[in-house]
Amino acid sequence: MDKSSALEYINQMFPTEASLSGVEPLMQKIHSEIRRVDAGILAAVRQQSNSGTKAKEDLAAATHAVQELMYKIREIKTKAEQSETMVQEICRDIKKLDFAKKHITTTITALHRLTMLVSAVEQLQVMASKRQYKEAAAQLEAVNQLCGHFEAYRDVPKITELREKFKNIKQILKSHVFSDFASLGTGKETEEANLLQHLSDACLVVDALEPSVREELVKNFCSKELTSYRQIFEGAELAKLDKTERRYAWIKRRLRTNEEIWKIFPPAWHVAYLLCIQFCKLTRTQLVEILDNLKEKPDVGTLLTALQRTLEFEEELAEKFSGGMVGSRNREGGSSMEEVDKGEGNSQSVSDIRKKYEKKLAVHHGSGTESEKDNQKDLSVPGAGFNFRGIISSCFESHLTVYVELEEKTLMESLDKLLQEETWDPEEGSQNNILSSSMQLFLIIRRSLKRCSALTKNQTLFNLFKVFQRILKSYASKLFARLPKGGAGFVAAATGTDGQIKTSDKDERVICYIVNTAEYCHKTAGELAENVSKMIDSQFAEKVDMSEVQDEFSVVITKALITLVHGLETKFDAEMAAMTRVPWGTLESVGDQSEYVNGINSILSSSIPVLGSLLSPIYFQFFLDKLAASLGPRFYLNIYKCKQISETGAQQMLLDTQAVKTILLDIPALGRQASGAAGYSKFVSREMSKAEALLKVILSPIDSVGDTYRALLPEGTPSEFQRILELKGLKKADQQTILDDFNKHGSGIKHPSTVPSVVVPSAPMVITAPITSTPNTTGAISREDVLTRAAALGRGAATTGFKRFLALTEAAKDRKDGPFRKLFNP
Numbered sequence: 001m002d003k004s005s006a007l008e009y010i011n012q013m014f015p016t017e018a019s020l021s022g023v024e025p026l027m028q029k030i031h032s033e034i035r036r037v038d039a040g041i042l043a044a045v046r047q048q049s050n051s052g053t054k055a056k057e058d059l060a061a062a063t064h065a066v067q068e069l070m071y072k073i074r075e076i077k078t079k080a081e082q083s084e085t086m087v088q089e090i091c092r093d094i095k096k097l098d099f100a101k102k103h104i105t106t107t108i109t110a111l112h113r114l115t116m117l118v119s120a121v122e123q124l125q126v127m128a129s130k131r132q133y134k135e136a137a138a139q140l141e142a143v144n145q146l147c148g149h150f151e152a153y154r155d156v157p158k159i160t161e162l163r164e165k166f167k168n169i170k171q172i173l174k175s176h177v178f179s180d181f182a183s184l185g186t187g188k189e190t191e192e193a194n195l196l197q198h199l200s201d202a203c204l205v206v207d208a209l210e211p212s213v214r215e216e217l218v219k220n221f222c223s224k225e226l227t228s229y230r231q232i233f234e235g236a237e238l239a240k241l242d243k244t245e246r247r248y249a250w251i252k253r254r255l256r257t258n259e260e261i262w263k264i265f266p267p268a269w270h271v272a273y274l275l276c277i278q279f280c281k282l283t284r285t286q287l288v289e290i291l292d293n294l295k296e297k298p299d300v301g302t303l304l305t306a307l308q309r310t311l312e313f314e315e316e317l318a319e320k321f322s323g324g325m326v327g328s329r330n331r332e333g334g335s336s337m338e339e340v341d342k343g344e345g346n347s348q349s350v351s352d353i354r355k356k357y358e359k360k361l362a363v364h365h366g367s368g369t370e371s372e373k374d375n376q377k378d379l380s381v382p383g384a385g386f387n388f389r390g391i392i393s394s395c396f397e398s399h400l401t402v403y404v405e406l407e408e409k410t411l412m413e414s415l416d417k418l419l420q421e422e423t424w425d426p427e428e429g430s431q432n433n434i435l436s437s438s439m440q441l442f443l444i445i446r447r448s449l450k451r452c453s454a455l456t457k458n459q460t461l462f463n464l465f466k467v468f469q470r471i472l473k474s475y476a477s478k479l480f481a482r483l484p485k486g487g488a489g490f491v492a493a494a495t496g497t498d499g500q501i502k503t504s505d506k507d508e509r510v511i512c513y514i515v516n517t518a519e520y521c522h523k524t525a526g527e528l529a530e531n532v533s534k535m536i537d538s539q540f541a542e543k544v545d546m547s548e549v550q551d552e553f554s555v556v557i558t559k560a561l562i563t564l565v566h567g568l569e570t571k572f573d574a575e576m577a578a579m580t581r582v583p584w585g586t587l588e589s590v591g592d593q594s595e596y597v598n599g600i601n602s603i604l605s606s607s608i609p610v611l612g613s614l615l616s617p618i619y620f621q622f623f624l625d626k627l628a629a630s631l632g633p634r635f636y637l638n639i640y641k642c643k644q645i646s647e648t649g650a651q652q653m654l655l656d657t658q659a660v661k662t663i664l665l666d667i668p669a670l671g672r673q674a675s676g677a678a679g680y681s682k683f684v685s686r687e688m689s690k691a692e693a694l695l696k697v698i699l700s701p702i703d704s705v706g707d708t709y710r711a712l713l714p715e716g717t718p719s720e721f722q723r724i725l726e727l728k729g730l731k732k733a734d735q736q737t738i739l740d741d742f743n744k745h746g747s748g749i750k751h752p753s754t755v756p757s758v759v760v761p762s763a764p765m766v767i768t769a770p771i772t773s774t775p776n777t778t779g780a781i782s783r784e785d786v787l788t789r790a791a792a793l794g795r796g797a798a799t800t801g802f803k804r805f806l807a808l809t810e811a812a813k814d815r816k817d818g819p820f821r822k823l824f825n826p
Helices: 003-013 018-130 133-149 157-181 195-208 211-233 241-257 271-292 300-320 336-342 372-378 393-399 401-421 436-455 459-482 489-495 505-535 547-581 595-614 617-640 647-665 677-699 702-712 718-727 732-745 783-799 801-811 819-824
Strands: none
Touching: 003 018, 018 133, 018 157, 133 157, 133 195, 157 195, 157 211, 195 211, 211 241, 211 271, 241 271, 241 300, 271 300, 271 393, 300 393, 300 401, 300 436, 393 401, 393 459, 401 436, 401 459, 436 459, 436 505, 459 505, 459 547, 505 547, 505 595, 547 595, 547 617, 595 617, 595 647, 617 647, 617 677, 617 718, 647 677, 677 702, 677 718, 702 718, 702 732, 718 732
16 A cells, blocks of 8 residues: 555544544554464465475485386386297297198199199090080180189299190180081071080180180171172172162161071170171272262262162161160151252151261271271170261262252252242231242252251251352342342432432332341341251351351342432432422512422322331331431532522522421331431431521521621532522622632631432441441442541531521621511511
């Protein structure tokens, strides 16, 4: 307790003078506590002194005990070593006796086995001489096991002698077995009842011999069975392609008639399976030789019949030796040649020959000699390492060009027939507005693809795919040729065509049908390529491409839509001419819209609903953009062709311009296709605002016409400004004064005044804007130039609307009345 705490404690104990009476008792209590604490300390010191002495005594006792323990351990270790030495001395003689016993036992066992081996070899020799195959098979197993025990004694002369004798006996057994099997198939099996059982026992001997003996026996048996086949079908009479079916009938007959006899072979030998493999390889070799030696191209009917029978035979073998896992095939009457001749027919055709192969056709090069690898493969379990599909039929691959040529001829004839029968009008009840010839053509192509894929999925299928490309390109060219010819107007200037395209209502419908048909062909051609790439062999899959064909149909679509614009342009020619014949300079009052506007409205009202109902939204939008890009600039330039325009005439023409603009803006609703209408409306407004600006310049006062022109038409040229002065009816002297002032203040951005042209995209799939800049391969003027000029013509109309309004209001602020004020006042 610190000093301050002690004071606080004392003050707490004696807060008043009266409490000081208790000081004496407190002091006595404290002295008593001090004495008690001192006594405790003294007792603790005494106890600690006694504990230190006892601890030393305990440590000394523990140390002594440890020393005694170490002495006893050393004594025990010494006694253990002495005991071990004693035991070794005692067991030394016993160990010698144990080794002696072991060697004697091994020697007795070896001698006993040697006796058994000698006896077994002698017995086996007797059995081999008597051809007791069943007993010899069991004895062979025993001798083989006994010989295994003497592998370590190869250098012992007696063992070497016995092994050599055993080897000779096995050779004798082999020769006897091969000799007896030579009689199989000669007819003796029917004369001698026990021959088959005897040969069945011989098979047990073959299994007991080396595996190479079994392979050699089976190979000799197969060669012997196929000797007669080779002799029969290598002759001049049957060595023909049309006799192919008889080859397969021969092996089927052999398998059927000898089924009971061949049961002598163990099932694990797979004799019938290996015989069929050898038959297929031999047949392939002979067919290759027949096909290569043909002096002329093979007859397609004969070739396909032979291939069909080959595929059927391969399918039967695959099903027979795969445990029946292969599904059954649907079959219908009629040969593949009949299907090719007809060009179309039943939905099931040559594909009924076999199912579509899931594995790659195995290409086997048959020859007289076979490698060890082939032998090992042939002896494998059926279905595990050998594919019968394609083992023979693949040799026809390089000779199927005549088939492809016939398919191409048939497809081309079918195409010509379809086009001759085409009415250029969709069938009644059709909802897609597509020409029936296109659907029929793809139906025929699919049937042709189905026929070929059933025969092969390699080079021939790829060649047929190329035929499909040529057929579809030909069809695209036929559609292109059906479009009305000629060209005129602004689009013609871009494309470099001459003449005019006059289209009737029927022509417009046909053009729409061609657009829809080309779009259908574009899509279906891509799907066809995908299907072919999935079924064709992997090495050809990457080469399957329909992009060129799709480009052809894209060209047809673009050309058809531009032709549609051409046709409407031609219809507008009379109305544009009527516009220039109106006496704008002598009009006395502003009335309703002019007759030529009604004519434009009539033309669009009769054509647009039909086109909107037939064209898809994307192509209808493209058509509208091109129409607006043609009609807007044409209307603008047509104003310059008028002779003189008075203020009243300019007011009437401005009214007509607004009417034409309204008509164009109403076209999406007229065609019942409102998608993309917002972008189209902006485009029309931009194109027509240039004509409105021109007329407002004509309406402006003489003293401010230059400023108004610069404000409303900043891209205008002095020549255009001069023409505007002529339209206002100014004399040459007055024009010159205004022109000088105009040139003095600058005429704005100058550019050559050209006719805006329609830019044609190369593919309809990328039509997303009113104007595109895809190169034109047919026009005399480059598409880049056309795009630049068209953009220049419309730039001012799109960017200076507010400036034009200010200029017009500034020029007319001092006028209380007049045509301009009347134009804006209700």
